[in-house]
Amino acid sequence: MNPLISNALKKDLELYFSEDDLSRNLYYTASLPHDLVDCKLKLKDDLLLAGLPYFVEAFRYLGDTSLDWDYFKKFEGKTYKKDEKAEIHFQLPFAIALTGERIALNLLQHASSIATYTSKFAARAKDKGIAILDTRKTTPGHRSLEKYAVRVGGGYNHRLGQTDLWMIKDNHKSFFGGVKEAVEFFRSMKGFYTPIEVEVHNMSELEEVLSLGIRHIMLDNFSPEEVKRAVKLKPVGVSFEVSGGIRLSNLDDYLIKGLDAISVGALTNGAPNVDISLKYNR
Structure with missing residues (x-):
């Protein structure tokens, strides 16, 4: 990932993850297995995908260094149809996938919702x-x-x-x-x-x-x-x-x-x- 992007988002991600307050149950956090799991991001609507920098950085914030931005960036800003049943595949340690998925998905879904809606206005006004x-x-x-x-x-x-x-x-x-x-x-x-x-x-x-x-x-x-x-x-x-x-x-x-x-x-x-x-x- 571009270190400038990582640094730019660090403060926001610190705020987002503070809502989950992982320190409240350190025994649980420390007990999560770190076995690699096969992940698939499923795009289940007609949408314009946006927010992958936030999605990737959410997991990197938790300590993952395996996600390759050069792989993810080719999906950013692309339009997908519901009937395509498009998926994006990658791997993460289970502990990081489980801990980061809700925040990462919230950010990705929110950004994609806004980008999709904006694109409908922009296309007609262009x-x-x-x-x-x-x-x-x-x-x-x-x-x-x-x-x-x-x-x-x-x-x-x-x-x-x-x-x-x-x-x-x-x-x-x-x-x-x-x-x-x-x-x-x-x-x-x-x-x-x-x-x-x-x-x-x-x-x-x-x-x-x-x-x-x-x-x-x-x-x-x-x-x-x-x-x-x-x-x-x-x-x-x-x-x-x-x-x-x-x-x-x-x-x-x-x-x-x-x-x-x-x-x-x-x-x-x-x-x-x-x-x-x-x-x-x-």
């Missing part, structure tokens, strides 16, 4: 030249995994944290006394390379934001008809993103020429689960 973005509506403790899965699924990361981009929302405008005042506050942060995006809720706000020279604008809860009116005002060099209540069922209504991106919180907080299991034999 021909229109519109990027599908995630949001910060992520599960606490799992942002790295969820943002990674979106990328594997063909989506883009909106921002990894608050300070990647100054995003002015309705609460900022309410507190500072308006759009102009909120923009002035964030410009005073002196983030030379930190862009500002402003969330607007109607055409009047849009016109005001454009007059302030903002280059990134989110059209929040705009109807498709309102988006069509908005893009007619879009200057060269300005990006328009739409967000709010967009699902697969209404996505096509928002694939509008002139729109640059659509952000979807449901990518990370509403992806349907996919079914993956791990079986092993002596």
